[in-house]
Amino acid sequence: MVSTHPTGVQDSGSKYLPQISSTQTTPSPNQQLLPLTAKVNLHDHLEIGGCDVKNLVAQYGTPLYILDEATLRAACEQYRESFKKYYPGESQVLYASKAWNCLAICAIAASEGLGIDVASGGELHTALTAGVEPEKIYLHGNNKSRQELTYAAQAGCTVMADNWHDLNTLVQIAQENSGEISLPIRIMLRLTPGIDCHTHEYIRTGHLDSKFGFDPGDLDEVFAFVSQQSVLNCAGVHAHIGSQIFERQPHRDLAALMVQWLTQAAGYGLNLTEVNVGGGLGITYTESDDPPSIEEWVKPICEVIQQQCELANLPLPKILCEPGRSLVANACVTAYTIGSSKEVPEIRTYIAVDGGMSDNPRPITYQSVYRTVVANKMSAPITETVTIAGKHCESGDVLIKNAQLAKTEPGDILVIMTTGAYNYSMASNYNRLPRPAAVLVGNTEANLILRRETYDDLIRQDCLPERLKKG
Structure with missing residues (x-):
């Protein structure tokens, strides 16, 4: 799709348009x-989106996040259908909403059959307000407050128990329950697998030196404790090895x-029926990036779990996964208006836009x-x-x-691509800039x-x- 002028200079934009091969009906959005x-x-x-x-x-101003509904729904569908294709047991895809948590995105994910992974009381409240079924909401976090744990338990959500503080607080909440909570409280255990992968230091979560999850050496003690708590219903185990991962072997x-x-x-009498393999599938940010497709990520996970369960003579568990970036990042762009410029002779030329690190902190944070x-x-x-x-x-404050x-x-108008993940969700009011608007586009219609x-x-x-106050 790259076109060339008679001078041999490439067009500025056409080379970035979606590439559809003869073997694909819908490309993998990531x-x-x-x-x-x-x-x-x-x-x-x-x-x-037409x-x-x-x-x-002209209508909404800049900076402006532009989210394509068709791309977001296609990613949801490809995750959902890939598990149906490769796994004979139950499965549930959860949207890791820390990537971008708002009412509209939670509602779209839920309408596609996805559940929601939340990492705070605020994200939980947004998902519930968007109409997501509580039994499809999973609360994460390495330092959940008592208020957040109570909110999740009262709503009927699953709590990802990350540490002893979580477990002990949940037991206390259940014991002090005055009828607002249906017992037992449903939990899963987050464990640290000790699996490293090639990604940014800040977004690796599976290696042993991580703030998340119970360490492998604690598992016997954890399983023994949970098996003795009648107020807790442990449904399964969870692990997450990081984000923006291109490798399949981890x-x-x-x-x-x-x-x-x-x-x-x-061995402790716990009949765990769910495994949550986390998320982390990488996406294309530049032409040199070569992540697996959604289907290529799902297939080996399903195959390995089936093989290992057969060897261990275990029934197939329900598989959960938590994609975030690979669902929403490529569905969104950010539009800016170009303003001033500055040429530093023999060094560089700066072009300034009307946004920056307050609406996209990832370049200054993660390079x-x-x-x-x-x-x-x-x-x-x-x-x-x-x-x-x-x-x-x-x-x-440099974007590119x-x-x-x-x-x-x-x-x-300058458009920066793949800005749906961790842009609005990490946005700030630095220099007291108001946070941008976001529109959902599809079928020639735009909705704020x-x-x-x-x-x-x-x-x-x-x-x-x-x-x-004066006066």
Whole structure:
């Protein structure tokens, strides 16, 4: 899909459009740079979900998160159907909503049959308000408050017990129960598998030096304790080895290890019927990224669990998984308006946009790399190498270094790809910038799912003591 001008210079945008092979009906969304519905329209503008990005910007302003409903639903469907295809037992896909938790996304995931993985009382409240069935909500966290644990227990959700503090607090809550909680409280045990993988240090969670989960040496004590608590119903075990993973072998190793844990638990009279293999499937952020497809990630996990259960003479457990990034990241782009520029002779040219680290903190936090296009001149030839800077009072507020772009001018619309995961959810009000709006697009229709914050929103929680007020 790459077109070339007579000069031999590539178009700035067409090379990033979704690539569909002759053997695919729908590509795996996690392998695409732009949403599945992305195309260049007759005005030479980027179009997503049948909506011209330039028109969206005119209506909703910038920065603007643009979420393609068709791409999000396709990812949900591919996870769901892949388990049906390769696993004869029960399965349940959960959306790891820390990637982007809001009412609309939780509602879409639930409508596709997914449950929701939440990591706080706030995420739990959002999922419940969106109409997600409590029995399909799983509460995570390495330091859950008593209030959060009580909220989950009262709602009838499953609690991922991460440590002794969780277990002891849950037992206390159950014993002090005055009728608001249906006993026993349903839990799963999060265990640290000791499996490392090649990903960023901050997003590795399966190796032994991790804040998450019970250590392998504690398992006998944990299983013994849980087996003696009539107020707790332990449904299974959970482990997660990290995020943005391209390797397949670590998840095969994890699947085999989890079956061993089922056998070990059985020695304490625990009939565990669920295994949650976590998430972590990587996505395409740049052309050099080559993650497995959703189906290629699911298949070996299903095969290993079946093989190991047969060897151990165990019935097939229900498999749960928790994709987040690979569901929502590639379904979204962020649109900005280009403003000032600065040329540093023989060093670099800076192009500044009206957002930055407050709406996408991943480059400054993880040194994450993105791709970008000029959405209102998609076929213009690439003629510039520039650094995309944000507007914050911070030298490190740089979104992309050495971006290859068409010639730009103030007022052009810059779109950065694959921004659906950990962008809005980690957004801040640094420099008191209001957080952006988000729209859901599909079938030529755009719906606001997150309003743009106002200056009044920024001071809504401020309190000014009377003695400091003038007059």
